[in-house]
Amino acid sequence: MKFKVALCLVFLCIVGTTVNAQLRLPAIFSDHMVLQQQTQVPIWGWAIPGETISISNSWTKEKISAKTGLDSIWKAEILTGKAGGPYSLKIKSSRNTIQIKDVLLGEVWVCSGQSNMVFSLGSSLNGKEEVAKANYPNIRYLDVKRQVSNTPLLDIPGSEWTAVRPNKAEKYSAIGVFFAAKLQKEMNVPVGIIEVAWGGTAADNWTPHDLLKQDPKLDVALERYKEWEANFAVDSIGYYSQLEAKEQGIISSKPEMPTSLFIKARPHRAPSVLYNGLINPLTNFGIKGVLWYQGETNRKWHDEYAYLFKSMIGSWRKAWHKDLPFYFVQIAPFKGSIEEVSDIMEAQLQVYREVDNTGMVVTMDVGNMNDIHPTNKKPVGERLANWALTKSYNFNNIIVSGPLFKDTNVDADTLYVNFDFAESGLHTKGAPKGFEIIEFESNGSHKDPYAITPVIENDKLIFNIKDLQKPFILRYGWAEQMEYANLFNNVDLPASSFRVLIK
Secondary structure (H helix, E strand, O other): OHHHHHHHHHHHHHHHHHHHHOOEOOOOOOOOOEEEOOOEEEEEEEOOOOOEEEEEEOOOOOEEEEEOOOOOEEEEEEEOOOOEEEEEEEEEOOOOEEEEEEEEEEEEEEEEEOHHHHOEOOOOOOHHHHHHHOOEEEEEEEEOOOOOOOOOOOOOOOOOEEEEOHHHHOOOEHHHHHHHHHHHHHHOOOEEEEEEEOOOOOHHHHOOHHHHHHOOOOHHHHHHHHHHHHHHHHHHHHHHHHHHHHHOOOOOOOOOOOHHHHHHOOHHHOOOHHHHHHHHHHOOOOOOEEEEEOOHHHHHHHHHHHHHHHHHHHHHHHHHOOOOOEEEEOOOOOOOOHHHHHHHHHHHHHHHHHOOOEEEEOOOOOOEOOEOOOOOOHHHHHHHHHHHHHHHOOOOOOOOOOOEEEEEEEEOOEEEEEEEOOOOOEEEOOOOOOEEEEOEOOOOOEOOOEEOOOEEEOOEEEEEOOOOOOOEEEEEOOHHHHHOOOEEEOOOOEOOOEEEEEO
16 A cells, blocks of 8 residues: 555656646747847746757747756747738747747837726726727737736746737726827837736835845835834734724724735735736846836825836836836826825926936826826827837827926026927917916915916916015926816927926
8 A cells, every 4th residue: 555655656746747847938928929029039938957949930940949957947039020920939849849829020018007007998988989999900918917926936827918809908908008009000010018017006016126125215115114014913903993993883983094904905015026026027028118107106205206216117127138118107187195196296207307218198188186097098098109109119290298397597577487398389278277386484484375377488488577586486287286287289288297496
């Protein structure tokens, strides 16, 4: 009997070893995928150590090989041709062969961020009609399965590429689909969208741990999480005691959940776990660039956001070993923590100004003051596409943004405000609104803001400041005024909010 048990164990070990030795690819390499055209794209996988892996494709006669290391990982690069397809890709070891079918060569973009990037096509404005029109066989969508990890991973198991068709498009990212459709319409090439976003997440969740740990300006995110962990036990006792008291009628109002409980119930809110689980597995895959819509969750820590966001962009570029285009959405107006919303908008404008190869989409005209998730996503996706078409694909004659504050100059009693992306001229829809002046008390404290009205002269705003005592703050579309902001350039793209100290 003991002999039979031992024999069975040996058999199971042999079977297990054989299974582990099988040639295997990460989930991102599968039927219906898109590979970035006209470049060297990495490919990798697992096999028995020392095994030679042969790779061939149907778009060239190129045959390459790679040797599996002691860690069971093999890596190689494939030269892709011009956009087209469908093609096939064959990966072969001495033990088995993997054939990948319906491969397209085209443009690949990562869509990341939080819930406004997740926001589905079916839930967007005119969602039913947009889903019915979403018949794009040459737009391929990779919906990355969510996972968190305390260490960097190499695979996204369960994720699969699909063609964008009405029977599947309802749950796809509205911004991702609208971006891809615009890109394909203008370029007539296949487009691959890798959607890797998660609602309610902060930028530090998407940033490498080593970067957070080594930079004193970023380590605050780790320290904050440690405090939440330390407070969890005590906060739990207090919170659940109050809940019980509410149920018994001892107190009248339901207690507010402490932040420590809220965060600990959401493992994806730990620093770096989304970078490890969702971004690191993609960094060996060839892409053109990144689309990003995030910032709402960071509004409480808005003072940290510009530096954190710049650092995160840099870390992704370092991981991909290229200066990735990074086009992002300035968060839309809404009433929740309204001053902090403006602070995040200002931080995002700062990042656009200070980081090369970026672009920012302004959403002042498509937000919903009563909803953090505005439904009008089509202009957002198409504006992102315009940034890509202009900066990444060298299209001409596209104005990619509404007016972005540039600088000011003062001449006697007149203040001139200058903008980028205002060459076509400026206009307001109705009388100019959303402009305010903040003066100072003699002790340096702020007075209450009050309205001021500019005159528009071509691409400038002109203010009469004869009766103003310097210094003072001029601001536009800030806090409550974002609801009334109505400044546009003459191709009807909205101006970003701004504030400036006039000395």
